Amino acid sequence: MRQDAAKALEELFSEAEKDGIDIYAISGYRSYDRQEYIFTSKVMERGIYVANQTSAKPGESEHQTGLAMDVSSPSVNFQLTQYYGHTREGKWLVENVPKHGFIIRYPEGKEYITGYNYEPWHIRYVGKNAAEFIMNENITLEEYLGKV
Ligand SMILES: [Zn+2]
Numbered sequence: 373m374r375q376d377a378a379k380a381l382e383e384l385f386s387e388a389e390k391d392g393i394d395i396y397a398i399s400g401y402r403s404y405d406r407q408e409y410i411f412t413s414k415v416m417e418r419g420i421y422v423a424n425q426t427s428a429k430p431g432e433s434e435h436q437t438g439l440a441m442d443v444s445s446p447s448v449n450f451q452l453t454q455y456y457g458h459t460r461e462g463k464w465l466v467e468n469v470p471k472h473g474f475i476i477r478y479p480e481g482k483e484y485i486t487g488y489n490y491e492p493w494h495i496r497y498v499g500k501n502a503a504e505f506i507m508n509e510n511i512t513l514e515e516y517l518g519k520v
Pocket residue numbers: 435440441442493494495
């Protein structure tokens with residue numbers, strides 16, 4: 373991760389610990405090769421349409437920006453699952469990531485804007501002001517940036 377994002381993530385994790393919330397970083401920066409592998413195996417497994425919706429094409433993943441992180445918890449066996457949004461940890465994230473400069477990047481009900489399925493585990497660093505605005509207004513990064 374990039375340095376400012378990594379520092380913010382550390383602060384987020386230490387606040388979680390204080391609140392008795394067990395969250396772990398699952399994956400951050402992925403190299404191009406790794407991303408290509410993930411995308412290609414999704415295509416072979418599920419077809420190009422599903423692959424496009426659920427995993428970024430090589431070169432497009434936010435994980436390559438060094439600003440995104442997937443997080444999960446023992447309560448869901450460290451899986452990246454939409455059910456995470458219903459867990460105590462997933463709900464804690466929604467409440468607490470903005471003050472550390474993160475957003476839930478692919479929210480539920482905004483798939484038509486982000487082009488991605490709901491990912492309650494994927495947080496993206498945008499800085500504190502933008503994060504609080506985006507999460508309070510219940511909008512996406514695309515809307516915040518005026519791209520839609
Ligand atoms: Zn992710």
